[in-house]
Amino acid sequence: MNRSDTDIPSRGTGWRSWVATLGLCLALLPLHQAHALTMAEALAISAGDNDARIVALQAKLGKNDPGMIPFLQAMAADSVKVSGQLVFIVDGDVAKDAVTGQTVALPADAEDVVNNNRMSSEIEAFLAAGKLSSPDLDARKEGIDALSAVADESKLPIIDQALSTEKDAKLKALLEVVRAKALLAAAEPARRIEGARFLSEAGSPEARALLMERLQDDAETDPSVRQVLSIALDKVNSSLAWGERAGVVFTGISLGSILLLAALGLAITYGLMGVINMAHGELMMIGAYATFFIQNLFRQYLPDAFDWYILLAVPMSFLASALVGAVLERTVFRFLYGRPLETLLASWGVSLVLMQGVRTIFGAQNVQVENPSWLSGGFDLFSNLTLPYNRLAIIAFAVLVLVGMTLLITKTRMGLFVRSVTQNRPMASCLGVNTARVDTMAFSLGAGIAGLAGCALSQIGNVGPDLGQSYIVDSFMVVVLGGVGQIAGTVYAALGLGLVNKFLEGWTGAVLAKIFVLVIVVIFIQKRPQGLFAMKGRSAEA
């Protein structure tokens, strides 16, 4: 009697609301028409020997009887009572007749209906089967999930029936896995082998999990079935391996693109201007909060255009961070040029103030930034590899920002000024460049790019006051590894670190991979203190 009460509450709210809607529909129908369930049937299902109860239950299968659903729902929630020949559904203090649904007084001698594990799983399966014929895709999906949890040989008829009617390709594939699962648990070895054969064809991660579970020490005892199972597992593994390899490369590039976005701004403020901006991460955070703010504005005033809030959020996050950057440059960093260690301390102070400021305004909790619908979901490349649209969008965005920034620095007049001031400030000043102005512009450009990075990050992770802290060490690593003042180096370093990190993660787990990467970077800097792409010539020592 270890049936847990949490089975039902742990289901998604989708099914509950579905049940509730159904209940409402039922209430609107004339009662005697909807309730084909008779008191005799209800009694047979509720009381007596378990085998007989299950037979009675299965007799109702496939009859499409809407009266069964609220009744079984109540059974599963352990709120059915029996007294004599009458069955009641108890809801709090109110008792209802299980057949007519009318409120009645509960007799004092009413006893709880107790369901053992077998009975509960039958009830679950019946409810799941009911959903399988629903016109709603999500409800069918829930039905399949529920069925999968209780799948065994006795459920094969239900599954086969559902398979014959299911039209949706994805759900059909899911159902077939459930069928294989039921087959694997069958008593007859031949059927188990059939299940294993099927799974080896399916080649999905679920198939692998099922096979591995079955191959555990005491699960499968028949040696011939075991052999088929392990052959099937090998086959599944090899067909999954490509997806996994591609997955590592993709997540590596994705991490690389995030690192690149985080480091590009730093490549300007640190690489070109020599300011050790420890508040860079907080500028990213400001960009992310700007996105949050724009999102809320759209939700409030333009809910129809909500999907396009990101188009406004991108420039706004740039502007917000750039503005903060310009203020910081004018008030703090301006006085610290040429004293890199002191900019480090001052900017750390700035980062504390910014973080606390955000806590005061938006609260210390993380805030929710929702993906526009066209950025959620993903593109299925292999059965076990889905490329999420938001990650793909960030990769594309990183490339755009990179191209834009490179063009800005190399092709525009402002870029020319920035480069000239970096290379030789007095000479640039002599030629009429307003160096103070250029400094402010360049710093706010770097800050603005940090804001763009924050906007991108808001689409894939939590947005909170500590957002920037986790990126600051990484982005410095990227800039230092790539070589200070080298945008090309930054790109290679970001992608390289991203890929190495993800490859190591496969072997060692996330934390050790990160530690290894840091150690590799530290050793690398010992060997080549100027980074991957060392500046040559006189400027190298400056």
Add this chain to the structure above:
Amino acid sequence: MSAVMTSSTLAGGGLTIPRSALGPKGWTALMAAVITVMALVPLLNLLVPADSVFHLSDFAVALIAKIMCYAICALAMDLIWGYTGILSLGHGLFFALGGYAMGMYLMRQIGRDGSYKSDLPDFMVFLDWKEVPWSWAWSESFALQMLLVVLVPGVIAFVFGFFAFRSRIKGVYFSIITQAMTYAAMLLFFRNETGFGGNNGFTDFKRILDIPIAQPSTRMVLFIITGMTLIGFYLMARWLVNTKFGRVLQAIRDAENRVMFCGYNPLAYKLAIWTLSAVMCGIAGALYVPQVGIINPSEMSAAAGIEIAIWAAVGGRATLIGPIIGAFFVNGAKSWFTVEFPEYWLYFLGALFIAVTLFLPQGIVGGVRKLINKDKAEVKA
């Protein structure tokens, strides 16, 4: 080479130090400090009744003891940053390593009094380990473990410093890689598998050298040891910066290339002071843990490392006494703010970082000296 210019302005302060380690005023102040630590605090805390205005509460004693440990770190930071011009953001690591070495011994001293009544520390029982890992081999012996307090930070600093200084990594690069090293170590210590209690670290200590750790007399002895260590380190540092060795360090800070042209190899000098500084931090950590009663990986966070630098900067770099004052000022402010205005503490700390770098590049001590010199100049005029 603007970095050199800034540093040499700092050296102006350093050169005014008298040739003998301390002047007559200095010796008087030193005696006052020794008396305070050895007699005044124990007297006010233990003998003066609790309701008297002169009574020093246990809380105050614990706070002062904690800040004295921090002051040792700030002093170590002054030697490496103020006098040698190398900003380390990794001193939090050495502090924590010393603390962990002490913590391991204290964990074994709990014996069977833990919640699992096992010979092993509780967290190991929790992880279902049957025996202590190799890193704990010495943890039952106080003497050997105290050796580790010195050796672990020392050896790690030596090896790291050797490779870093040999490849002539300096300035900001050095700061950033020390920060990366500390960050990597923090991630490592956060793991349960590393064998140092994961993110909970060590806590709930019961005894040290078989004496209950919480009783007032033990606390007072630890307080006195900490105070005397701080004073001892101060004297050592004061002596050191006036030796030829100390002069070379300051020369390295001001113009490393010129030092090399004069025939010195900066590697040995930098490595020596770097290792010494790390060991000082390790000892500070070892003193900190029994008094504060907890050590966990957050001591290795980037924030902790930078805060040590800010204590030195606030007090005044290259002054030795400055960083001690800075540690007391910042941490005193912290314990006051976090009680009175918890919301505003980070604003204050952040503003302090900015204000000190912008307006007080030589810290409190530098500012006071400037004022005194101005007064003297006015008197002469």
